[in-house]
Amino acid sequence: MSFFSKLRERLTRSSSKIGQGLDEIVGDAPEVEDNQPAPVVETVAVTVAEPVARQPEPAPHPRPDPIPQPRPEPAPRPHPEPVPPRPAPVSAAPVAPPAAQKPGLMGRIFGGGAPAATAEPRRALDDEMLEALEDMLIQADMGVETALRVTANIAEGRMGRRVSSIELKELLAGEVTRIMAPVARPLPIYPKKPQVVLVVGVNGSGKTTTIGKLASQFRAAGKKVVIAAGDTFRAAAVEQLQVWGQRAGVPVMTAPEGSDPASLAFDAMTRAEAEGADLLMIDTAGRLQNRADLMEELAKIVRVIRKKDPTAPHNTLLVLDATTGQNALSQVETFQKLADVSGLVMTKLDGTARGGVLVALADRFGLPIHAIGVGEQIDDLDAFDANEFARALVGL
Template sequence: MMIWFFNKKKKEEQATEAASEQVADNAADVTPAGEVTPDELQGAAEEVAAEITEEATEENIAAEASQVDAPAPAQTPAPLMEKPDTKQGWFARLKSGLSLSSGKLAGGIADIFTKRKLDQNALDELEELLITADLGPATAAKLTAAIAKNRFDKEVTGEEIRTALADEIEKILTPVEKPLFTIDAKPFVILMVGVNGTGKTTTIGKLGQQFTREGKKVMLAAGDTFRAAAVAQLKVWGERIGCPVMAKDEGADAAALAYEALDRAEAEGADILMMDTAGRLQNKANLMEELSKIVRVIRKKNAAAPHAIVLVLDATVGQNAHSQLELFKEMVAITGLIVTKLDGTAKGGVLVSLAERFQMPVHAIGIGEGIDDLRPFAAADYARAIVGLDAASD
């Protein structure tokens, strides 16, 4: 199984985030409002460059994994991938990305079920293992009960338990497996929400690239007007994928920007308008009012918009993702989820517990920094990968 050297990457991401926040905090003191300095733009360009990788195959993933010290990000962004890889290639990357989660589950199951009957003690140990893998108490209890059915007091193997667990997880995930988006309006307005650090801006850029590959005319709106670095980063993405970016001065009214962006998208015939938003949870009341105002103002222009309000969640926060989803549901009518950073955590089980508890559509997952490491969510693939099984044969 391939090992991703995520610790180093995680520290780099945290350092980049901290630097971005400092830029936002100090921007008013060092530059006129709304201007992005060359250093900020370069920093955003380097951050985007780190998100883009050349076309990944199993061979070059293995080569990357053999290097403990990853090379420094290129000053010039690497070329965009021209084609996504095959289904089997993607599953290999998914399985590798979830290796921290699957290693914990597979190893624990192997330890529990070595020449042993499925008795109550074994079930208790299995349930505890599932809880520690961030599936949550309720989901763990449900899965354990399902596995015990018709197997209790019988000899079982670890492989049999893993297969049964994958089948039961798939049953939970299948109802929330939804297409990325069904584009049934023009422009189709997507509002991206989430706390700072989840990867909203990067996710918007990756989705924009995927939509443009499909021949869609995309427009981006830099609605996180409180962070100069976020605006700069989105502008770099716009340049890379060849789509316009609507932006205003730092600290500008995000709702007014939303209205103007929709007006421009309609005038220019855009198929899709994606809007970034702020994620300042330290001031919940202001954030709630801002998001609510954005939705109200958009609906003055188009009563059916926004057509999708997508919450971006960082898998590394584990069960805290539950409280984030509850919080944002209070603010706006969330229509679906995108879960990122699954490759940097052993907490991949949180997606299963979210599906069990909220039944909220999951549109896509992110398992790496590359532009094609954000893919539509597939329940069967995820269920097998998270327990360390190979892809099901067609």
């Protein structure tokens, strides 16, 4: 199963509230309104058909001249008797119903499709509908500003037009794609060796797992990778990273528990340079964005790295947990100030019904989204595709 097949399966399963919400918004319209156009078309067809059938009847009016001619003929000629057979053509008219019965059989076959098309509810795009759409997008963590902008773009030039649920989903997916396409960029690879990738984020965001998955993908692409276990305060984090390193076939540098993570980062750069590694991925301890002391420690790691290489870190990845919702916005603001975040990775999209926060992040910050994760397996992380994500988000 491809990655985006997993995304559609898992994200749609968990974020199906958005698709269901769109169905409900359209379904709230009275069904009577949807059925009215059909009979109108039928009555028009009938009224048009009747005059067409009656138009040949005026032609018989000139028959008063021929009428006197046939009147003398019936006496000498018994041949007018065949005229009664002319009702036979009238009886031939009933033959048409049997012919109509044949399409009736086909109608039974295609009848399942025709009602489906007519049964699809449609609703006029009005202020009430737009307000319901805004509320649903805000509940999906898309944010007030982004939700208002998206609904305004959907409404532009379409007010009063009757739309179906599928059409509304297509419109919403198009707006989401438009916002996210500019930020869907893979992690850049520079000729500089080693390229230092610093991975930051709050506790439990999935940094360690993300590093292991990225290291595996880079190694599969022919890159030599070294990992530095910079979370020296949690032995479990170091052990977890070592397990991922074994899976990916990548060496993991460690330091004694409680060691200075900045010192480990410096030593790791020295080793990666000596071994000719293409990438050095540095894990960091999870820290809350409202803990000034922990954030200062991160700033120290960046300063020490730049003593070794003024251009490093070449990439600073902020790993975000999709289940945190709007809190992800404040995380980006804080980490961007201290660590100069260059790109985002969003994890746990399979565990939330509010994946719209990724749209809000793209709309507000415009930071590149390098990858998204939808599971714990080593192949459950892949490059971000705006169109695939948008369609999965809205339930298409």
